[in-house]
Amino acid sequence: MSLIKVTNLTFAYEGSYDTIFENVSFQIDTSWKLGFTGRNGRGKTTFLNLLLGKYPYSGHISAQVGFDYFPFHVAHSEWLTMDVVSDIDPDYEHWMLMRELTQLRVSEDVLYRPFDSLSQGEQTKVLLAALFLKDNRFLLIDEPTNHLDMEARELVSDYLKSKSGFILVSHDRVFLDNCIDHVLSINKTNIEIQRGNFSDWWVNKERQDNFELAENDKLKKDIKRLSEAAQRTNQWSHEVEKTKNGTRNSGSKVDKGYIGHKAAKMMKRSKSMEHRQQAAIEEKSGLLKNIETAESLKLAQLAYHARELAALDHVSLYYGERQVCSDVSFTVEQGDRIALSGKNGSGKSSILKLLVGEDIAHTGTLRKGSRLKISYVSQDTSQLRGSLTDFAREAEIDESLFKAILRKLDFARVQFEKDMSAFSGGQKKKVLIARSLCEQAHLHIWDEPLNFIDVLSRMQIEELLLEHAPTIVFVEHDRAFCDHIATKIVEL
Incomplete structure (x- = not known):
């Protein structure tokens, strides 16, 4: 068990005006089964490539393990499958490969067929088996479910559930729920890690979003109320101040000291309200930064003349x-x-x-x-x-x-x-x-x-x-x- 530490990570592609990450810090335990989620284009695959050292970046990433990425690039798909596996891990032992393939319900005969003759599902399973042959590696598994049918997804999910030490990018909720114990989420303004599966993360996110929306609504009302009260108090203090140069109804002279004191008190109260209003504005600005907008879509399908x-x-x-x-x-x-x-x-x-x-x-x-x-x-x-x-x-x-x-x-x-x-x-x-x-x-x-x-x-x-x-x-x-x-x- 060791830690992968990410400190002040900042990255943008060369020549691009988009900053993908800015001063991001967090740490990962290498024994976790980590689901990686976030909206398209937020940088999930980019982050995996940064772990692999493919791009220069600002900040620091430290790890006591090496990284392997799935899917592997297969340079010679016409080779026999066993030769493709040997190219990925030249030191693999056959019995270990067969142990992994058996768990994935892949028969030994696929090893003696050209890799490009395998179905996409078989190719995925063989490459996953090869991925888990290596020791002291933290595995970066990028969208393994694409092109897998439902039965194969269940099988691969059960296979990953029996493993540990990986980041898994997938958007299949049922698949994730079965095989992960932590969630790494790329939000609008930060990266967060939570314990639990995807459903646990989603419940927590909805709870946090609803709390922030309620707080935001409350603060908006407070800001409006304080603003109106401060304006009224400020206006009263000016009106009272004007009477210092006037007279009472009885004709006697006004007590300018008393009126000045009263006006100053009202002005102080007004300033206090303005400070409270500013504090509420600052508190409000800290909310809603990571709430994802998911506006309703529309579809106007044409009516057909027959059933x-x-x-x-x-x-x-x-x-x-x-x-x-x-x-x-x-x-x-x-x-x-x-x-x-x-x-x-x-x-x-x-x-x-x-x-x-x-x-x-x-x-x-x-x-x-x-x-x-x-x-x-x-x-x-x-x-x-x-x-x-x-x-x-x-x-x-x-x-x-x-x-x-x-x-x-x-x-x-x-x-x-x-x-x-x-x-x-x-x-x-x-x-x-x-x-x-x-x-x-x-x-x-x-x-x-x-x-x-x-x-x-x-x-x-x-x-x-x-x-x-x-x-x-x-x-x-x-x-x-x-x-x-x-x-x-x-x-x-």
């Missing part, structure tokens, strides 16, 4: 000679929120592409309503480059609405000036979702829309779908999201 929008009747899909899935039947009716479920490779994305209109070899019957307008969010964000303005124009959507939605999804205005290729994975996914929300459509089809997207934005999207109840067919492996959203589940 049924699409239907698959005993459909089987093929890629060349290989059958991807067989005998799939379901109907999409207005108001349905249909989740396609199944293991990776079971044909979920292919079914969505068939519905969208891509030319995929199939048997059986696909029926789609006439003049049906579909809005599609793809898994792939690699094509995103250029400006948001050009993207909105090419997509024929309202640029102002598009950028307003991105603002609600926590895009800073400075991001609007950047090339999309510089966006984080989560920010790119938000671009596709924002475009979809701007499009006029009868049916939304979303393929793993939450990959890389932060938890608060996931909650915003959940609220959107529950409030506006659009017709949607989607694939998503976030169990909490599916449990909240789906009205029907089609198991492949």
